[in-house]
Amino acid sequence: MSDTHAQTVAFVRDTMLPSAAPPIRESGAIRWLRENLFAGPINTILTILGALIVWFLVATFWDWFAHSVWNASSLNECRAIIVATWGEGARGACFAVIRERWNQYLFGFYPVELYWRPTMTFGLLMVALAPVLFSASLTIRRVILIITAVVTLSAMVVLGAPVGWLIFAALVLGAGLFASERNITWMLPFSLIYPLLGVWFLWGGTLWGPIFVLVGPLLGWAAWRVLSRVSPLLATVAAILVTLLFWLLLAGNAASDAEALLPLSIEAVRSDRFGGFLLSLTIGVAGIALSLPLGIVLALARQSDMFLIKSLSVIFIEFIRGVPLITLLFVASLLLNYFLPPGTSFDIILRVIIMVTIFAAAYMAEVIRGGLAALPKGQYEAADALGLDYWKAQRLIVLPQALKISIPGIVSTFIGMFKDTTLVTFVGLYDPLKSMSDAVRANIEWKGIYWEPFIFVGGIFFLICFGMSRYSMYLERRLQRDHR
Amino acid sequence: MTDIRATATPPFRLSMLVNDQRYRSLTFQVIVFILVMAAAWWLVDNTIRNLALMGKSFDFGFLFQRAGYDIPQTPIPYTADDSHLRASVVGLLNTLIVAVLGCIAATVLGVIVGVSRLSKNWLFARLMTVFVEIFRNMPLLLWILIIYAVFTEILPPPNAFRGEAATSGMILFDHVALTNRYTALPTLGMTNDPGSLDLGARITFNWATIAFVVALVGGWIVRRMIRAWAQDVQDRTGSRPTTWWMSLAVMILPSLLLIWYFGLHLVPPSLQGFNFTGGLNVSNSLVALWLALTLYTAAFIAEIVRAGILAVSRGQSEAAFALGLRPNRTMSLVILPQALRVIIPPLISQYLNLTKNSSLAIAVGYMDLRGTLGGTTLNQTGRELEAIVLMMLTYLVLSLIISAGMNVFNARVKLKER
Numbered sequence: 055m056s057d058t059h060a061q062t063v064a065f066v067r068d069t070m071l072p073s074a075a076p077p078i079r080e081s082g083a084i085r086w087l088r089e090n091l092f093a094g095p096i097n098t099i100l101t102i103l104g105a106l107i108v109w110f111l112v113a114t115f116w117d118w119f120a121h122s123v124w125n126a127s128s129l130n131e132c133r134a135i136i137v138a139t140w141g142e143g144a145r146g147a148c149f150a151v152i153r154e155r156w157n158q159y160l161f162g163f164y165p166v167e168l169y170w171r172p173t174m175t176f177g178l179l180m181v182a183l184a185p186v187l188f189s190a191s192l193t194i195r196r197v198i199l200i201i202t203a204v205v206t207l208s209a210m211v212v213l214g215a216p217v218g219w220l221i222f223a224a225l226v227l228g229a230g231l232f233a234s235e236r237n238i239t240w241m242l243p244f245s246l247i248y249p250l251l252g253v254w255f256l257w258g259g260t261l262w263g264p265i266f267v268l269v270g271p272l273l274g275w276a277a278w279r280v281l282s283r284v285s286p287l288l289a290t291v292a293a294i295l296v297t298l299l300f301w302l303l304l305a306g307n308a309a310s311d312a313e314a315l316l317p318l319s320i321e322a323v324r325s326d327r328f329g330g331f332l333l334s335l336t337i338g339v340a341g342i343a344l345s346l347p348l349g350i351v352l353a354l355a356r357q358s359d360m361f362l363i364k365s366l367s368v369i370f371i372e373f374i375r376g377v378p379l380i381t382l383l384f385v386a387s388l389l390l391n392y393f394l395p396p397g398t399s400f401d402i403i404l405r406v407i408i409m410v411t412i413f414a415a416a417y418m419a420e421v422i423r424g425g426l427a428a429l430p431k432g433q434y435e436a437a438d439a440l441g442l443d444y445w446k447a448q449r450l451i452v453l454p455q456a457l458k459i460s461i462p463g464i465v466s467t468f469i470g471m472f473k474d475t476t477l478v479t480f481v482g483l484y485d486p487l488k489s490m491s492d493a494v495r496a497n498i499e500w501k502g503i504y505w506e507p508f509i510f511v512g513g514i515f516f517l518i519c520f521g522m523s524r525y526s527m528y529l530e531r532r533l534q535r536d537h538r
Numbered sequence: 539m540t541d542i543r544a545t546a547t548p549p550f551r552l553s554m555l556v557n558d559q560r561y562r563s564l565t566f567q568v569i570v571f572i573l574v575m576a577a578a579w580w581l582v583d584n585t586i587r588n589l590a591l592m593g594k595s596f597d598f599g600f601l602f603q604r605a606g607y608d609i610p611q612t613p614i615p616y617t618a619d620d621s622h623l624r625a626s627v628v629g630l631l632n633t634l635i636v637a638v639l640g641c642i643a644a645t646v647l648g649v650i651v652g653v654s655r656l657s658k659n660w661l662f663a664r665l666m667t668v669f670v671e672i673f674r675n676m677p678l679l680l681w682i683l684i685i686y687a688v689f690t691e692i693l694p695p696p697n698a699f700r701g702e703a704a705t706s707g708m709i710l711f712d713h714v715a716l717t718n719r720y721t722a723l724p725t726l727g728m729t730n731d732p733g734s735l736d737l738g739a740r741i742t743f744n745w746a747t748i749a750f751v752v753a754l755v756g757g758w759i760v761r762r763m764i765r766a767w768a769q770d771v772q773d774r775t776g777s778r779p780t781t782w783w784m785s786l787a788v789m790i791l792p793s794l795l796l797i798w799y800f801g802l803h804l805v806p807p808s809l810q811g812f813n814f815t816g817g818l819n820v821s822n823s824l825v826a827l828w829l830a831l832t833l834y835t836a837a838f839i840a841e842i843v844r845a846g847i848l849a850v851s852r853g854q855s856e857a858a859f860a861l862g863l864r865p866n867r868t869m870s871l872v873i874l875p876q877a878l879r880v881i882i883p884p885l886i887s888q889y890l891n892l893t894k895n896s897s898l899a900i901a902v903g904y905m906d907l908r909g910t911l912g913g914t915t916l917n918q919t920g921r922e923l924e925a926i927v928l929m930m931l932t933y934l935v936l937s938l939i940i941s942a943g944m945n946v947f948n949a950r951v952k953l954k955e956r
Contacts, residue, residue: 101661
């Protein structure tokens with residue numbers, strides 16, 4: 055074969071040509087621009103349109119942001135400073151209102167000398183949440199706990215926390231960090247008692263109240279231990295009864311007696327002093343923590359074979375989903391007096407939390423029902439084939455998969471609920487968005503200031519909600535079990 | 539042969555109510571039923587005792603008393619001398635107006651944004667992502683307040699449009715004026731007014747409106763008949779007759795004829811003294827609420843549309859191309875029907891959310907159902923229980939009607955399996 059070539063072809067190249075550089079149109083930035091911005095006539099028009107939008111936004115808002123004033127005591131002073139610095143007719147933002155009134159937006163009318171208490175509460179919340187939210191990654195947990203510790207402790211120092219409480223917070227944060235490094239399950243007891251501690255830190259009063267609330271379930275557990283050898287069902291009923299009876303009949307008196315013997319109380323703060331993001335976060339965190347279990351129960355009830363249970367849960371879910379949250383909040387503020395025994399009344403924040411919780415739980419139930427329905431029937435059948443009873447099957451096989459499928463929906467419900475906490479303004483509570491801004495504008499110094507508070511409050515809402523949605527994406531990736 | 543008679547029916551013992559799976563669910567349901575009934579009885583009993591203590595009764599007679607307050611926007615004639623019932627109906631109609639307008643606008647904007655997010659254009663897709671994230675992650679109340687503040691604080695007062703040296707001008711060829719109190723829109727005028735149909739209770743419909751509705755519905759029915767005929771011809775002969783011009787004609791020609799017959803024209807608002815007259819002055823509370831609901835819901839709809847389109851696998855469009863379908867036919871025959879199936883159920887709940895969120899109208903003083911029945915009427919009569927129960931039931935019925943209607947639509951587009 056090669057002989058023929060040798061005879062007929064004068065020259066055969068036996069080395070490769072060096073590869074040439076790609077044409078300019080097909081490489082680097084030009085190629086990227088051509089493909090992503092100018093791929094065709096419509097694409098080019100869209101690019102020009104987009105550029106016009108960006109230019110319009112920048113041209114409208116740039117000098118307003120650039121001319122912002124952070125140091126003034128009234129809107130008029132702000133305007134005077136802007137005119138003095140950038141000439142007549144200049145526009146500028148007056149973020150001085152945030153500098154002046156940040157405490158109202160964050161803490162409402164909480165006593166100034168006690169600002170460290172909510173700060174510590176939400177700092178310790180991270181310790182309680184870390185083992186639940188970031189159970190898989192030691193690194194993330196370490197970073198978050200260290201940041202929390204530094205921020206919380208320095209904020210407490212700045213806000214003038216007493217030394218004893220500083221040491222307490224430092225101990226808890228340090229213990230949390232230590233437990234997170236060594237054995238994450240050590241953190242869980244703190245997560246369990248945190249709700250009671252948090253309520254005590256925020257509202258103050260006697261520590262004996264939360265202690266005796268905690269004693270109830272402990273007594274119930276003891277009753278269960280004693281009776282579980284006789285009959286599991288009897289034991290469960292007894293545990294529930296003992297807990298409820300203790301709470302209803304004994305806990306209140308026991309707490310006041312114990313307080314008389316050994317006072318253990320910090321300054322009490324009434325609910326009407328709550329406001330701003332303190333209120334939003336309190337309602338939001340409580341609603342999130344309570345609505346998930348309630349939603350799971352409702353979803354399971356709706357999938358149940360028992361006719362009565364199923365219909366009750368359908369009626370409940372569809373009723374709650376059919377009415378606006380505002381009307382439920384009005385029920386909480388106006389109608390609860392009708393439904394409770396004459397003369398009883400309880401805290402407005404608690405009522406709002408209950409309403410927000412059942413509202414979110416109805417949506418949560420539908421989201422989780424979607425997850426349950428998406429599970430292949432074979433999973434249920436496999437659980438039956440293994441001989442698991444209903445609760446074991448749900449706990450070990452069905453719910454872990456169904457909840458994993460519904461993570462995006464669950465987190466959207468949380469985000470929606472957190473945004474909806476602003477609606478408490480319509481029942482007279484001081485949400486950061488409307489009531490607090492109105493309260494600030496009611497002062498003569500800040501009359502007529504609109505945009506800066508909106509940007510500040512909206513920015514914080516954005517950070518929290520966007521953070522939650524990113525967390526749900528992280529969780530989805532982490533729990534992904536299929537191979538792609 | 540084993541004798542199974544002995545084990546078939548063991549004698550009933552009381553403990554089987556708890557331990558036997560066949561009876562346990564029954565026991566449980568009976569207990570739950572008793573508990574629920576007890577709770578209901580407790581609530582009703584408390585309510586009766588509380589009403590007695592307050593010296594109130596539970597009756598809806600207040601609905602027929604004189605309302606005595608004014609409503610700025612009244613779709614049906616209403617004066618302060620009318621009853622609370624009529625005021626509530628006006629409120630309900632106002633809720634429906636903002637909900638319907640919001641649903642339409644949010645769908646249009648949401649589809650545009652959702653499709654744009656999938657665009658290959660880097661800049662435009664990023665801009666739409668920013669839009670969606672910003673609107674989804676901040677409370678709706680914030681957007682209502684911001685847009686309302688833009689209208690009331692930044693826009694000029696009506697008298698800024700006056701005189702030769704006016705500081706503000708009207709937009710859209712002098713047909714629309716944006717002021718800080720209302721948006722002045724042109725109205726429709728008729729040179730050949732056919733009069734109105736009186737439905738009683740001072741509710742009237744112009745015959746021209748009825749004629750247009752009849753023309754549109756009739757045109758739509760004829761169009762369906764034309765399409766059925768074309769399908770029939772295609773099934774028999776294999777070639778489909780061109781029908782687009784027929785469809786267009788039956789949809790548009792009757793309306794054009796009616797416009798010509800009634801002499802329909804736009805009457806732009808004109809400045810008389812300090813205010814615009816002649817046109818339709820839409821209060822800023824409605825415009826701000828509508829815009830805020832539209833933008834907020836559009837962000838959610840955009841995500842739904844995007845997810846729906848992404849859910850149709852690439853193989854579907856490739857298969858359609860392989861069959862020789864052109865891109866627009868691929869879109870309308872292959873991709874859209876499958877995407878709609880994913881899009882419609884969450885879209886229904888967005889419409890429901892928008893309708894329920896319209897109750898935030900209270901923040902800008904728009905008199906919707908909550909503003910009339912649950913607001914002024916409640917405060918004037920002091921009938922909290924009746925007013926709130928009635929308001930909740932109305933919203934509930936509204937939600938159920940919307941979801942029922944959309945479920946019918948969903949049943950038509952969803953996958954027909956066997």
